[in-house]
Amino acid sequence: MTYYQWDKDEYISISAIQHFVFCERQVALIHTERVWEENIFTVEGQHIHSIADVQSTEKRGNVRIARGLFLRSSRLGIFGKADVVEFHRQFDCINRSGKFDGGASIKEDDGLWYPYPVEYKRGERRRVKANIIQLCAQALCLEEMFQTTVLYGAIYYGKSARRQEIEFDAKLRESTEAFIWHCRELLMSGVTPLVNYSDKCNTCSLIDICMPKVTGSKQDVEEYISRIVFHEAVGRNEEAT
Numbered sequence: 001m002t003y004y005q006w007d008k009d010e011y012i013s014i015s016a017i018q019h020f021v022f023c024e025r026q027v028a029l030i031h032t033e034r035v036w037e038e039n040i041f042t043v044e045g046q047h048i049h050s051i052a053d054v055q056s057t058e059k060r061g062n063v064r065i066a067r068g069l070f071l072r073s074s075r076l077g078i079f080g081k082a083d084v085v086e087f088h089r090q091f092d093c094i095n096r097s098g099k100f101d102g103g104a105s106i107k108e109d110d111g112l113w114y115p116y117p118v119e120y121k122r123g124e125r126r127r128v129k130a131n132i133i134q135l136c137a138q139a140l141c142l143e144e145m146f147q148t149t150v151l152y153g154a155i156y157y158g159k160s161a162r163r164q165e166i167e168f169d170a171k172l173r174e175s176t177e178a179f180i181w182h183c184r185e186l187l188m189s190g191v192t193p194l195v196n197y198s199d200k201c202n203t204c205s206l207i208d209i210c211m212p213k214v215t216g217s218k219q220d221v222e223e224y225i226s227r228i229v230f231h232e233a234v235g236r237n238e239e240a241t
Contacts, residue, residue, distance in 0.1 A: 004077070006211065007093045008075070010077055011077050011078065011079055012077065012078055012180070012183055012184050013031075013078070013080050014071065014080030014134055014137045014138060014141075015088070015182055016030075016183060016187065017078065017131045017133060017176075017179055017183050018131065018133065018134035019031070019130075020179060020183035020186065021129055021130035021134075021179055022130040022200070023195060023200070023201075023204065024193045024195070025188065025193050025194065025195040025210060026204060026206060026210070027183065027187070028186060028191065028192040028193060029206055029210060030206070031187055031194060032190055032192060033192060035206060042240060044202055049166055050218055051118035053121065057150060058237065062089040063087065064086070064087040064113060065086055066084070066085045066087065067084055068081055068082070068083075069081065069085045071080045071138055071141035071142065071143065071145070072141055073141045073144045074144065075144055076140060076141075076177065076180055077180075078137060078140075078180060079141075080137070080141070081118050082118075082119075082142075083118060083120045084117070084118040084120070084156075085116065085117050085118070085180040086118060087113035087115055087128055088113065088114045088116055089111060089112075089115055090112040090113065091194055101187070115139075115142040115143075115148065115150050116152060116153055116154070116168075117135055117138040117142060117150070117153040117154075118154045118155070119131060119134060119135045119153070119154075120154070120155075120156050120158065121156065121157050121158065122157070122158050123154050123158070123159050123160075124159050124160045125155075125157040125160045125162045125163075126157075126164075127155050127164070131155050132155070132166055133172075133175065133176050133179055135153045135154075135155060135166055136153075136166070136168050136172050136173060136175075136176040137176055137180065138153065139168050140176065150168060151167065151168060152165055152166065152167055152168065153165075153166050153168065154166065183207075190214060195210065195212050196232075197212040197213045198212075
């Protein structure tokens with residue numbers, strides 16, 4: 001298979017794709033303007049990732065566990081690091097799902113092993129599109145790296161200590177690749193989009209920098225600046241008198 005030869009600066013991180021799906025303005029602020037702020041949600045997220053995101057391997061019966069595995073897809077021009085990739089013996093996967101396609105050879109062991117990415121997140125178990133797209137991007141990297149087919153993965157939620165299994169069907173794969181292309185286009189453009197304020201803004205660590213209530217449209221920005229100028233003028237007049 002012939003891949004497009006991406007330039008070094010054309011590769012985008014899987015984390016950027018996750019940010020893009022969550023909010024296009026967020027990905028531009030973080031990855032173009034290099035802005036970042038901590039809040040309770042990011043700190044909790046870093047803690048739950050620190051548990052998994054340490055490069056190591058271990059074997060538990062018919063499951064081999066790799067932590068902090070570097071990921072890359074030359075076809076899609078993406079890279080990242082997986083929290084956890086479990087490698088299940090091929091016959092285990094057939095018994096579990098009733099269908100299996102492929103397997104990845106692990107040099108240290110005999111037989112075929114099935115890659116199963118696991119992404120760690122804070123909070124309760126729920127379907128979040130950005131997290132699912134992030135996990136699917138990891139699966140696409142694993143497929144290319146190990147020349148196999150990855151059918152399933154899981155998102156582990158720290159607060160509920162439960163997994164949510166995700167099937168990488170054709171629709172999800174197509175959606176993920178589309179997000180990758182759109183994310184790259186935005187980052188290469190160097191443009192930071194405006195945003196419409198919504199409830200999800202309240203969980204974003206960049207809310208004070210982004211100011212979504214006043215940057216949602218050009219009119220809002222102009223009104224915000226006008227108010228600031230007006231109040232400053234009133235203040236100067238009061239001081240003068």
